[in-house]
């Protein structure tokens with residue numbers, strides 16, 4: 522980590538420290554359902570607070586469209602943080618402007634304050650100078666502890682690092698160290714598992730990923746788009762029909778990489794826990810049904826691949842794991858991977874807010890080689906891409 526200044530290099534006492542964290546945590550019924558991302562930033566928060574700095578947390582939540590909304594407010598996340606941080610975490614429902622300035626001005630050394638969702642301002646995702654200026658006015662120094670958002674060149678992940686003295690936080694350091702250690706020279710065959718729901722933002726990655734891995738296993742909503750690209754009727758499934766051309770190109774240009782798609786699926790007519798479901802081959806999904814998980818034949822095929830792989834990298838669940846029984850595919854594959862890790866025959870690295878939540882739910886999180894907080898950022902790092910949030914921290 523000699524490329525970066527870290528908290529060990531920073532003079533923190535009395536300073537207003539803007540700390541970018543990733544609090545884009547899974548929520549169920551209005552409550553944080555997995556606290557991994559919160560737990561991972563606690564060492565940085567405590568270090569700054571204990572050194573007498575004022576900790577001003579910046580984070581995004583969800584993908585709000587055009588301004589503030591209650592569902593994407595960080596208020597409930599602030600409440601969930603208090604148990605973990607061991608300090609009171611104040612919350613102000615503003616990111617910039619007079620109320621944010623007033624809240625920062627009232628802080629004492631060692632206080633922790635969370636500002637409202639940075640994405641409530643269009644300048645965040647556009648990385649606009651005017652928004653960077655408003656954020657920079659709230660702090661003396663900047664710390665980035667959000668590796669999982671480092672693939673975004675946004676004001677709070679990239680712009681601020683160019684404006685203020687910038688440091689890598691403890692979690693940022695730990696992620697880069699752990700991923701480098703586990704995956705710099707991976708034992709082959711390497712299998713990547715990519716599933717989940719962020720099809721449009723992750724599909725493009727697969728074109729490069731097939732050049733890096735020996736086997737690409739596609740699941741979740743991502744697989745539905747590939748099945749549609751093969752001309753199958755996926756009914757009401759989560760599917761990006763306008764990306765089927767991209768999916769077809771990825772299949773056509775896979776080269777030596779073996780691409781594995783589900784052969785069967787658990788389908789239902791309703792997107793809810795306990796919905797009446799049936800198992801069908803992927804050719805037989807009815808127009809009013811949606812694929813909510815992979816089926817037993819697919820689970821067997823994937824666990825057989827794990828037996829011959831030496832390394833797996835995994836982002837994105839195989840199904841809508843929050844709704845039982847549609848967690849079955851993810852849980853069964855995760856349990857098989859954990860067993861092989863324990864026996865020493867497989868290195869298992871998984872990442873992503875929901876993926877980690879699913880693996881925690883499956884009771885295997887402690888048995889994987891490494892769990893990253895990052896999903897998309899982890900995949901981009903794996904592709905060898907420059908991550909803007911990491912790049913901006915490098916000493917110049």
Ligand SMILES: Nc1ncnc2c1ncn2[C@@H]1O[C@H](COP(=O)(O)OP(=O)(O)O)[C@@H](O)[C@H]1O
Nearest residue numbers: 717718719741742812840841873874875876896
């Ligand atoms: N077949 C499916 N249909 C609908 N949603 C799905 C399906 N498979 C997976 N998902 C959803 O994908 C979400 C996680 O995707 P994503 O955000 O890409 O993962 P991560 O946060 O780990 O990077 C979960 O909320 C899960 O319910």
Ligand SMILES: O=C(OP(=O)(O)O)[C@H](O)COP(=O)(O)O
Nearest residue numbers: 543545669670873874895896897
């Ligand atoms: O949850 C995140 O990414 P992930 O789902 O790929 O793990 C990050 O907070 C980035 O969110 P974004 O994909 O809306 O930019």
